[in-house]
Amino acid sequence: MDMKVLVIEDDRQAAAYLAKGLKEAGHVVDVANDGKEGLFLAGAEFYDVMIVDRMLPGRDGLSLVEILRATGNDTPVLFLSALGSVDDRVKGLRAGGDDYLTKPFAFSELLARMEVLARRRGGAAPQTRLSVGDLEMDLLSRTVKRAGRPIELLPREFALLEYLMRNAGSVVTRTMMLENVWDYHFDPQTNVIDVHIARLRQKIDKDFPAPLIHTVRGAGYSLRVPDA
Amino acid sequence: MPDRASVRLHLTTTFKLSLLYLGLFVASVSVILWAAYRSTAGFLEQEIGETITVEVEALKDQYLRAGLPGLVEVVRARSSIPHNNSIYLLLAPNGQILAGNLSGWPDGTWHEDGTVHFKVAEYGGTEDHPATAQAVGFTLPGQFRLLVGRDMSEIDQLRDRMAASLGWILTITAALGLIGGGLTSRSALRRIEAINRTTRRIMAGDLSGRVAGVGNGDEIDRLAGNLNAMLDQIERLMNSVRQVTDSIAHDLRTPLSRLRTRIELVLLKETDDPEVYRAALQESLVEADRLLDTFKALLSIAEAESGTRRNDFRPVELADTAHLVADLYEPLAEESGLTFTAEVRGRPLVQGNDQLLSQAIANLLDNAIKYTPAGGRVSLVVDGKTANQGAAITVTDSGPGIPPEMREKVLGRFVRLDQSRNTPGNGLGLSLVAAVARLHDARLVLDDANPGLKISLILPPQAAVKRIESVAA
Numbered sequence: 001m002d003m004k005v006l007v008i009e010d011d012r013q014a015a016a017y018l019a020k021g022l023k024e025a026g027h028v029v030d031v032a033n034d035g036k037e038g039l040f041l042a043g044a045e046f047y048d049v050m051i052v053d054r055m056l057p058g059r060d061g062l063s064l065v066e067i068l069r070a071t072g073n074d075t076p077v078l079f080l081s082a083l084g085s086v087d088d089r090v091k092g093l094r095a096g097g098d099d100y101l102t103k104p105f106a107f108s109e110l111l112a113r114m115e116v117l118a119r120r121r122g123g124a125a126p127q128t129r130l131s132v133g134d135l136e137m138d139l140l141s142r143t144v145k146r147a148g149r150p151i152e153l154l155p156r157e158f159a160l161l162e163y164l165m166r167n168a169g170s171v172v173t174r175t176m177m178l179e180n181v182w183d184y185h186f187d188p189q190t191n192v193i194d195v196h197i198a199r200l201r202q203k204i205d206k207d208f209p210a211p212l213i214h215t216v217r218g219a220g221y222s223l224r225v226p227d228a
Numbered sequence: 229m230p231d232r233a234s235v236r237l238h239l240t241t242t243f244k245l246s247l248l249y250l251g252l253f254v255a256s257v258s259v260i261l262w263a264a265y266r267s268t269a270g271f272l273e274q275e276i277g278e279t280i281t282v283e284v285e286a287l288k289d290q291y292l293r294a295g296l297p298g299l300v301e302v303v304r305a306r307s308s309i310p311h312n313n314s315i316y317l318l319l320a321p322n323g324q325i326l327a328g329n330l331s332g333w334p335d336g337t338w339h340e341d342g343t344v345h346f347k348v349a350e351y352g353g354t355e356d357h358p359a360t361a362q363a364v365g366f367t368l369p370g371q372f373r374l375l376v377g378r379d380m381s382e383i384d385q386l387r388d389r390m391a392a393s394l395g396w397i398l399t400i401t402a403a404l405g406l407i408g409g410g411l412t413s414r415s416a417l418r419r420i421e422a423i424n425r426t427t428r429r430i431m432a433g434d435l436s437g438r439v440a441g442v443g444n445g446d447e448i449d450r451l452a453g454n455l456n457a458m459l460d461q462i463e464r465l466m467n468s469v470r471q472v473t474d475s476i477a478h479d480l481r482t483p484l485s486r487l488r489t490r491i492e493l494v495l496l497k498e499t500d501d502p503e504v505y506r507a508a509l510q511e512s513l514v515e516a517d518r519l520l521d522t523f524k525a526l527l528s529i530a531e532a533e534s535g536t537r538r539n540d541f542r543p544v545e546l547a548d549t550a551h552l553v554a555d556l557y558e559p560l561a562e563e564s565g566l567t568f569t570a571e572v573r574g575r576p577l578v579q580g581n582d583q584l585l586s587q588a589i590a591n592l593l594d595n596a597i598k599y600t601p602a603g604g605r606v607s608l609v610v611d612g613k614t615a616n617q618g619a620a621i622t623v624t625d626s627g628p629g630i631p632p633e634m635r636e637k638v639l640g641r642f643v644r645l646d647q648s649r650n651t652p653g654n655g656l657g658l659s660l661v662a663a664v665a666r667l668h669d670a671r672l673v674l675d676d677a678n679p680g681l682k683i684s685l686i687l688p689p690q691a692a693v694k695r696i697e698s699v700a701a
Contacts, residue, residue: 182552189591189598189657196556198559225696
């Protein structure tokens, strides 16, 4: 999925690195080096997602997003910041940001989060059923079926699969799963998520010819119908 | 630049204070002395006034009984007594002196009751010095005028003497007060100077200096005590910062130099095979990520230790917190071939930070699972029912345990026991648990599980939040 991205970052080297990486991933990138320019571009063009540094000269990232939201601009915003405490994260989300990533970050983490944000845009109507290929999830009766065969899941496995299905086709990182399924904003010392995924694979993929859960090296996992 | 060592006495607070007290003291002593002087002198004057009155009555009586000649005789007789301090004057209606020891009717200010004060010398006084006299003058039938009085020189002398001695008393009082004030302010000053010397030494970089107290519990002593407590705290913090810097220098330098060498070696290879570079980059990335994780862990610990996160303390349902973490780790334990149990007794509700408590429990479980060989047991118990504690979170394993002499040490940063060198980890897990415990005023107790390790995070009773039971409608 190619996106049009606006990067608002005052550190020119960091901005150039971001732009290069995003272009290589197939996205179209505009860069603004201060808040004023960023605000102008955000108002003049359509973007799928904006990457905003929290601390900017001229106008800081928080107030920039507050202004955008006040003027009815609902472009998804991903904050980048060296400030990583829970407090800073809450401030960023309260100002209208959609996600928050602390520097330094892995590029794959940024790409995965951007994609999820862009896809979520427009807010899908409340769903009661999710389906990916022959995998079906009924959110009301909390049942899962694959190829018509019911699959028994524990509550946490259900929540994990729901998150994967809602972001089907996108890469979701371990950190994203921890944040969204467990609401944990810290990284456990061991990759516990991998074990959870392994368990889920046992139930979802084991008895079927085509696996749906794919490992994305160096990034995380992706739930999608395998390419034909 | 002000001279720091020599403090001028007159500029000090204690000296200014003692000067103020001295002023007040002298003023009150003056008032007391003035009152004493007034009452003594006044009493004497009143006494004289009364004697005069008695004498006047006697003379009047004489006049009525013996007539003018009798009176003249008495007055003459009385005024001729030598060294007598009585004053008499009897005048005929034409102003002629009939008897007495004055040269004329005095001109002083006459009061309404007929009394007068005048200088004796101006009227041929009996004494040489110009003493004052107090007298009563009145007119007898037949326009004869009679003056009866007393020389006040003795009283004046007494007065002078009193005034002089009072002056001395005042001077000595002031002098003593000044010396005393100086001495007390100097002793206070010496003690404060001692504190100043210590603080200067500390500012110069020697953190071990402490203020010596006298131990009498007065305000300067308490100030010294508080300063020492503050210095202890600062020294503790400094030491912990030093420990972190040392750890960073030691434990981050190793992986950093490893990373650097790896990159250098690949560059030296001079090969065209992109796979070699790719592999090297991949390894470098893993190494860099590990370094970043270590930094992140260090920051988390520092954040927990700074105590600022107490601001976002909220009531935490420990049962939910524990179940969620247990839920996260249960598959890992099972995969490692361990029997894992999680149990919650009671419904503990404590004031705290949910994320940090979760992270602490996660680290404890992580360690327990990591160090317990397959076939072992790991359990998480949250006990909210024991008396005299808010709640206790206990993780027990059947692993190798930690020898008693190492238990204190493993809570430090980057500490890894020798037998665990081959297990992945950065040696910061327990440090974070310790920091979270400190943030929550909780005790971290390491114990033997025979075999294995039992770690308890015991929250104090004051951490418990009183549950407001919602009444079902």
